[in-house]
Amino acid sequence: MSSAVSLQQASHTGHDVDHGHEHHQSFISKYIFSQDHKTIAKQFLITGIIWAIIGGLFSVLFRLQLGFPDTTFPFLEDLLGHWAKGGKISPEFYYALVTMHGTILVFFVLTAGLSGTFANFLIPLQIGARDMASPLLNMLSYWFFFLASVIMMSSLFTQTGPASGGWTIYPPLSALGDASMGSKIGMDLWLMAMAMFIISSLLGGLNYITTILNMRTKGMSMTRLPLTIWALFFTAVLGVLSFPVLFSGVILLLFDRHLGTSFFLSDIVVAGKILPNEGGSAILFQHLFWFLGHPEVYIIILPTMGIASEVMSINARKPIFGYMAMVASLFAICILAFLVWAHHMFVTGMNPFVGSVFVLLTLLIAVPSAIKVFNWLTTLWRGNIRFTPGMLFSIGFVSMFISGGLTGIFLGNSALDIHLHDTYFNIAHFHIVMGVAGMFGMFAGIYHWFPKMFGRYLNNTLAYIHFWVTMVGAYFIFWPMYYEGLAGMPRRYYDYANWESFKMFGGLNEFISVVAIIVFATQLLFVVNFFYSIWKGRKVTTLNPWNANTLEWTTPIKPGHGNWVGEIPEVHRWPYDYSKDGQDFIPQDVPVGENETRH
Amino acid sequence: MSTTAIPTGTKWWNGGRSPFNASYGKVMMWYFLMSDAFTFGAFLISYGTLRFSENYWVDPNHVFSAFPFAEGMNLPLSFVSLMTFILIFSSVTMVLAVHEGHKMNRKAVEKYIFWTIIGGLAFLSCQAWEWTHLLTHQHEVWINGINGAAGHVELWNTTVSHNPFGPEVTINGHQYATPGPVAFGSYFFEITGFHGFHVFSGVIINLIMYIKTKMGHFDQRGHYEMVEKAGLYWHFVDLVWVFVFLCFYLI
Amino acid sequence: MSQHTISPEITFAPDHLGGTKRIWKTFYLLSILTIFELAIGLTIYNIHKGAHPNASLVLAFKGLVCILTLAKAFYIVSVFMHLGDEIRNMIMTIVVPLALFIWFVIAFLSDGNSWKNLRNTDAGSKPDTHLVAPAAKEPGQKD
Ligand code: HEM
Ligand SMILES: [Cu+2]
Numbered sequence: 001m002s003s004a005v006s007l008q009q010a011s012h013t014g015h016d017v018d019h020g021h022e023h024h025q026s027f028i029s030k031y032i033f034s035q036d037h038k039t040i041a042k043q044f045l046i047t048g049i050i051w052a053i054i055g056g057l058f059s060v061l062f063r064l065q066l067g068f069p070d071t072t073f074p075f076l077e078d079l080l081g082h083w084a085k086g087g088k089i090s091p092e093f094y095y096a097l098v099t100m101h102g103t104i105l106v107f108f109v110l111t112a113g114l115s116g117t118f119a120n121f122l123i124p125l126q127i128g129a130r131d132m133a134s135p136l137l138n139m140l141s142y143w144f145f146f147l148a149s150v151i152m153m154s155s156l157f158t159q160t161g162p163a164s165g166g167w168t169i170y171p172p173l174s175a176l177g178d179a180s181m182g183s184k185i186g187m188d189l190w191l192m193a194m195a196m197f198i199i200s201s202l203l204g205g206l207n208y209i210t211t212i213l214n215m216r217t218k219g220m221s222m223t224r225l226p227l228t229i230w231a232l233f234f235t236a237v238l239g240v241l242s243f244p245v246l247f248s249g250v251i252l253l254l255f256d257r258h259l260g261t262s263f264f265l266s267d268i269v270v271a272g273k274i275l276p277n278e279g280g281s282a283i284l285f286q287h288l289f290w291f292l293g294h295p296e297v298y299i300i301i302l303p304t305m306g307i308a309s310e311v312m313s314i315n316a317r318k319p320i321f322g323y324m325a326m327v328a329s330l331f332a333i334c335i336l337a338f339l340v341w342a343h344h345m346f347v348t349g350m351n352p353f354v355g356s357v358f359v360l361l362t363l364l365i366a367v368p369s370a371i372k373v374f375n376w377l378t379t380l381w382r383g384n385i386r387f388t389p390g391m392l393f394s395i396g397f398v399s400m401f402i403s404g405g406l407t408g409i410f411l412g413n414s415a416l417d418i419h420l421h422d423t424y425f426n427i428a429h430f431h432i433v434m435g436v437a438g439m440f441g442m443f444a445g446i447y448h449w450f451p452k453m454f455g456r457y458l459n460n461t462l463a464y465i466h467f468w469v470t471m472v473g474a475y476f477i478f479w480p481m482y483y484e485g486l487a488g489m490p491r492r493y494y495d496y497a498n499w500e501s502f503k504m505f506g507g508l509n510e511f512i513s514v515v516a517i518i519v520f521a522t523q524l525l526f527v528v529n530f531f532y533s534i535w536k537g538r539k540v541t542t543l544n545p546w547n548a549n550t551l552e553w554t555t556p557i558k559p560g561h562g563n564w565v566g567e568i569p570e571v572h573r574w575p576y577d578y579s580k581d582g583q584d585f586i587p588q589d590v591p592v593g594e595n596e597t598r599h
Numbered sequence: 600m601s602t603t604a605i606p607t608g609t610k611w612w613n614g615g616r617s618p619f620n621a622s623y624g625k626v627m628m629w630y631f632l633m634s635d636a637f638t639f640g641a642f643l644i645s646y647g648t649l650r651f652s653e654n655y656w657v658d659p660n661h662v663f664s665a666f667p668f669a670e671g672m673n674l675p676l677s678f679v680s681l682m683t684f685i686l687i688f689s690s691v692t693m694v695l696a697v698h699e700g701h702k703m704n705r706k707a708v709e710k711y712i713f714w715t716i717i718g719g720l721a722f723l724s725c726q727a728w729e730w731t732h733l734l735t736h737q738h739e740v741w742i743n744g745i746n747g748a749a750g751h752v753e754l755w756n757t758t759v760s761h762n763p764f765g766p767e768v769t770i771n772g773h774q775y776a777t778p779g780p781v782a783f784g785s786y787f788f789e790i791t792g793f794h795g796f797h798v799f800s801g802v803i804i805n806l807i808m809y810i811k812t813k814m815g816h817f818d819q820r821g822h823y824e825m826v827e828k829a830g831l832y833w834h835f836v837d838l839v840w841v842f843v844f845l846c847f848y849l850i
Numbered sequence: 851m852s853q854h855t856i857s858p859e860i861t862f863a864p865d866h867l868g869g870t871k872r873i874w875k876t877f878y879l880l881s882i883l884t885i886f887e888l889a890i891g892l893t894i895y896n897i898h899k900g901a902h903p904n905a906s907l908v909l910a911f912k913g914l915v916c917i918l919t920l921a922k923a924f925y926i927v928s929v930f931m932h933l934g935d936e937i938r939n940m941i942m943t944i945v946v947p948l949a950l951f952i953w954f955v956i957a958f959l960s961d962g963n964s965w966k967n968l969r970n971t972d973a974g975s976k977p978d979t980h981l982v983a984p985a986a987k988e989p990g991q992k993d
Contacts, residue, residue, distance in 0.1 A: 209627075210630070652963070
């Protein structure tokens with residue numbers, strides 16, 4: 001706190017001298033402990049990409065087991081040692097892989113990697129601020145995330161392996177050290193890492209909220225904010241109010257593990273021995289977890305909704321359709337996201353009457369979601385579309401959001417969910433609507449803002465290959481899972497070939513695994529493109545390569561700390577004046593003309 | 600002493616200013632406290648959930664009826680009232696410190712922060728005594744072994760995993776308590792511990808404020824806003840106590 | 851007031867006039883409310899001591915304490931934390947999200963209650979014997 005105020009003063013005086021031009025900073029303060037929001041954004045992005053590669057690799061490993069349960073792969077033993085004796089992944093390690101895949105992708109990639117990157121990068125640039133409200137806390141936010149990453153990573157190298165109770169860490173697997181291999185030190189490290197992660201996301205979120213409220217430039221009223229900023233704002237609100245509840249759950253779980261309490265444990269028999277724990281409830285943990293868990297899925301999807309809106313409006317050369325409706329539906333989603341958590345728990349033994357209220361609230365989310373989809377489609381309608389890679393990924397995002405979101409309505413009916421819960425139907429639902437749509441939104445953002453981040457372009461040919469293979473591949477991977485789930489194939493089984501009733505899915509599982517490997521390889525193409533282009537990509541030579549309206553394109557091609565040379569521009573209009581009054585685009589800092597039509 | 604009246608029709612949301620006429624630091628502190636409210640809220644609500652799932656709950660007047668140096672006397676709620684008043688009073692001294700800060704009155708700020716720190720330390724000492732008392736003070740409980748083993752009397756203290764405050768039974772004309780719901784002790788120590796940790800960190804923050812005030816940092820800076828933010832934190836700790844007091848001692 | 855600008859986002863000097871009278875008044879109010887709460891706590895204690903505790907009377911008193919607590923919380927936040935002196939917008943951004951607690955509390959507590967009923971009735975397959983006063987139980991009988 002103390003440093004926050006003094007720093008703010010320092011940065012306010014400092015900014016005026018430090019417009020853009022290089023001054024002599026050591027490597028450490030410029031690239032490592034940097035307080036420049038743009039550098040912090042890149043740190044989040046690159047850490048996120050590293051995590052995405054690891055998490056993706058894990059999925060390839062367990063897809064090998066799922067697709068080829070009877071085949072051995074000797075190279076796995078070389079790679080994984082005792083976890084894959086004889087070239088076959090052990091059941092314990094299979095569960096560890098699934099758990100870490102979920103944890104990494106949900107929290108480390110699509111939360112920190114996504115919000116961390118785009119909130120940090122876009123908020124000050126698009127609202128017209130020199131930096132975040134508190135650059136120091138912002139830097140700490142990254143370093144807490146880094147700490148969380150190190151702890152989580154170290155759990156991969158423990159003797160008993162990382163956590164293996166699923167990304168939702170339900171007790172008793174997570175509460176009893178003896179319950180499974182992954183319930184030992186791996187689980188403790190998971191909980192510690194998550195505690196650090198929550199602190200990081202809190203520091204970040206508080207900063208995003210206050211920056212958007214307090215630091216907007218003159219004229220940047222709330223209704224002139226780009227939709228990215230609105231989306232990031234609600235994302236931060238979701239995070240700030242729901243992560244603490246998981247924090248409580250984590251603390252209670254640590255108590256259960258190490259201090260002899262029974263918050264989540266009762267009447268448990270392990271190997272014929274009755275444990276002394278009584279009076280707790282495993283369902284209580286699920287309530288606490290999903291109170292975060294459901295908002296969490298919107299923490300993932302809201303930023304990508306913002307990115308897609310922005311990118312689609314720019315590349316359709318049309319104002320976004322229904323700006324206020326978009327903001328209102330973001331708001332509605334934000335509120336509803338807090339009220340529906342128990343739709344993940346219909347079959348746990350929860351009070352069925354309360355469950356029916358949750359059904360009602362859950363189905364309500366379909367309304368704002370549908371409004372958004374309608375508005376994206378109408379934005380494209382009769383637009384002058386430029387199919388840039390960012391645009392393609394945004395359109396792909398909408399497609400995925402529709403085909404994954406619609407099945408949420410099936411799942412939201414508790415009667416149907418009795419059949420569908422914990423089947424591959426659920427897996428397909430959330431991978432399409434959150435996993436793939438989230439990644440698509442993130443890719444759209446990266447392709448779109450890469451020129452601003454690094455002053456160079458990504459390679460377009462590689463980008464198109466990346467898009468088409470991923471788009472088609474993602475549907476090939478996840479669409480069949482709907483059918484598997486409807487036919488009753490449960491999730492989290494190690495070896496489907498062991499069950500007579502699931503043998504018939506063998507061929508399909510094999511097909512999915514092959515496509516998954518291809519799609520994973522294509523992502524590596526993106527990674528190569530990314531790192532190659534940072535240093536060797538085609539240089540950006542114009543200030544505003546996409547002819548966009550928002551303020552970030554009024555900064556120098558490679559803005560320094562402080563973003564603008566000279567005064568911060570004033571804002572006179574909303575960011576969506578495309579194809580207006582015979583002009584292709586009118587940036588936000590252009591004053592309103594005398595006889596200009598009003599939107 | 601003049602103040603600028605805020606003109607009506609000020610366009611608060613148009614950018615270039617805080618819509619709340621408040622510094623980002625204060626706004627951030629408020630939202631941090633909100634998120635902390637959700638942490639505490641989650642603790643207290645899960646306590647309530649387990650309490651609702653039990654047929655029997657501990658009567659606080661039986662548990663919290665001791666007072667230091669009054670061994671053997673039955674004084675329900677007395678010690679916790681002392682703790683509550685200490686905390687309320689330290690809130691008053693804190694708000695007075697903030698008040699004097701607005702008037703740039705360094706000596707008075709120093710004095711009031713000092714008393715706030717004393718109040719915080721007093722509260723923590725009380726809590727230490729209460730914990731020690733619960734952990735060491737033993738009661739007779741009637742234990743009825745599982746699987747029909749004969750019952751017998753044991754001496755139990757209160758810990759996170761057991762307590763002697765269950766429903767009473769009469770054996771051979773003698774009243775005994777039976778083991779109480781486990782969750783009572785677990786949540787009591789967990790939540791008061793977490794609250795106590797907040798009080799502790801509040802004391803540390805106030806200590807820093809005290810030193811900074813004494814060294815004249817805020818006079819140099821021209822305002823005492825940091826004391827105000829520390830005050831917000833301190834009052835929040837008091838606010839949480841109001842609810843802990845309700846949930847564990849009153850109902 | 852001789853205050854320097856705290857930060858550039860503050861465009862009007864905040865109004866900090868007024869003495870300490872309001873602070874002390876709030877202190878007395880909080881004290882009185884607390885004494886009330888303690889009195890109710892002791893009343894509940896005495897009701898419990900009686901031969902046939904009146905459950906609904908106890909419940910009414912507990913409800914009353916909850917309301918008193920909310921009143922205390924209101925005074926702490928609005929006077930001690932000066933939220934009452936802030937701009938309305940700011941008050942709303944802080945108070946409105948707290949409404950989330952309503953559903954948070956209702957859903958959790960009612961589910962807890964339902965676990966109890968399910969356990970007592972073996973998921974509805976036998977009558978609930980716990981509806982009688984707990985004191986009537988046999989020694990050591992587990993809940
Ligand atoms: C109309 C909108 C939606 C509805 C009605 C809906 C409903 C549901 C329901 C009822 C479940 C629980 C299924 C079960 O466990 O049996 C579920 C699972 C899930 N949903 Fe959705 N959903 C919607 C949109 C979304 C969105 C937009 C996302 C993410 C961005 C998302 C992410 C998830 C995730 C991650 C899970 C599963 C978590 C797990 O069990 O591991 N959903 N959804
Ligand atoms: Cu959900």
